[in-house]
Amino acid sequence: MKRPGSCIKRDCQINEQRHFAAVASRYAKLDEVQEGGMPQSAYLEAIDPQTTPERREKLVNALREYCKLDTLAMVKIARFF
Numbered sequence: 001m002k003r004p005g006s007c008i009k010r011d012c013q014i015n016e017q018r019h020f021a022a023v024a025s026r027y028a029k030l031d032e033v034q035e036g037g038m039p040q041s042a043y044l045e046a047i048d049p050q051t052t053p054e055r056r057e058k059l060v061n062a063l064r065e066y067c068k069l070d071t072l073a074m075v076k077i078a079r080f081f
Helices: 006-028 038-047 053-080
Strands: none
Touching: 006 053, 038 053
16 A cells, blocks of 8 residues: 555655756756866866966856856755755
8 A cells, every 4th residue: 555645755756866867967068167176177277367368257157157056956955855
């Protein structure tokens, strides 16, 4: 016999797994910053006085997108548990 609400919980878990996969695919689409030490390297390059303004802007935008995805992932993890 099924427990009441067990199907709903399973559906929620499937939806969360799909959302996590969607977030992961967005990381893969980032050009400059995707994982690990890349954000640190990008930041160091962005603050280097020899970095051109165009390159700096590209790095800053990439870091913002990366941080946005990291924050979204943390919110999803917190909601999951």
